[in-house]
Amino acid sequence: MNLIEYADREMMMMALANIIAGELGGALRQHGRASLSVPGGTTPGPMFDLLSATNLDWANVAVFLNDERWVDDTSPRSNTRLLRQHLLQNHAAAAQLVPLYAPSDAPEDAMDALSAGLTPYLPISVLLLGMGADMHTASLFPGADRLAEALADDAPNLMALRAEGAGEPRITLTAPVLRGAMNTHILITGAEKRASLDRAAKLSVIEAPVRVVLANATIHWAE
Numbered sequence: 001m002n003l004i005e006y007a008d009r010e011m012m013m014m015a016l017a018n019i020i021a022g023e024l025g026g027a028l029r030q031h032g033r034a035s036l037s038v039p040g041g042t043t044p045g046p047m048f049d050l051l052s053a054t055n056l057d058w059a060n061v062a063v064f065l066n067d068e069r070w071v072d073d074t075s076p077r078s079n080t081r082l083l084r085q086h087l088l089q090n091h092a093a094a095a096q097l098v099p100l101y102a103p104s105d106a107p108e109d110a111m112d113a114l115s116a117g118l119t120p121y122l123p124i125s126v127l128l129l130g131m132g133a134d135m136h137t138a139s140l141f142p143g144a145d146r147l148a149e150a151l152a153d154d155a156p157n158l159m160a161l162r163a164e165g166a167g168e169p170r171i172t173l174t175a176p177v178l179r180g181a182m183n184t185h186i187l188i189t190g191a192e193k194r195a196s197l198d199r200a201a202k203l204s205v206i207e208a209p210v211r212v213v214l215a216n217a218t219i220h221w222a223e
Contacts, residue, residue: 001214001216006222009189016187016220017050020126023183025125027125033060035121036095037173037181038087039130039138040065040079044187044190048086058091064098066104066129067139068156070160077168081211099169102160107160107171114171115158122157127181129217131210133192134165135200139172140209141165151175151205151212175212184217186210194221 006012020036027034038044040167065079071081080101088095088204098118102110129137136142140150141163150159155174162169178184197219 001217001219003197003221005195005215006220008046009222012187012189012220012222013047013050015030016128016185017047017054020047020051020128020174020185021054021056023126024061025181028057028136029129030059031125033062034125035062035064035098035123036126037064037124037130038083038128039187040068040082041130041134042044042082043189044128045082045086047187052087052090055091058094061092061095062098063087063092063095064118064121065100065129066137066178067170069167070101070169070171071102073101083086103146103148104171107169111158111160111171115156118157122180124177124181125183127178127184127188127213128215129178129184129210131186131188131193131197133196135196135203135208135210136163137186137210137213138178139163139166139170140212142207142209147206147209151209165194178213179216181213181216186213186217186219188219188221189223191223 007209010059024034104110107113131137144163
């Protein structure tokens, strides 16, 4: 685990946007295409705004979420909605959005189709994750109903999980996909999450699912 501490959040967002742009540019030059997987929530919003203005070959970049709530993208709880508002703007409007939601009553009904749509863009060129104070990442929540399956080496690319406190059912990238990313970053802010990060290093992956990626991740933290 490589931890970078920043003097303030603005500096962190600017530095992280530059790092991710550089890694995407490297993947585009080497392979002619790249994939970027990002978290939902409001924390990365300022970084998305900066990244979207970067002049890259966005038409050859596939963008998808780490996880999604099983809600339509018109819902205020939709991570896809936030992604469209902040990242898929400016130059990045040309990027291809790979969906993690399809209209159906339950995520299991759409899993095969969504997984098939995701597979061509793996392994992930650049993976940006968040982490909750409970040490979850993506929708790999401690205590989730199928967490052990999602952490297994033979887990499918995508799974539906349900957890107390998670609200709606979630669809999430699984441990093998997260571990297989070429470049991995975790963005956290505040003293509480920094303490959770320190605690995670001493716990099992079932107790602290973020441990799935810690060995290969660069952590970006500001108070």
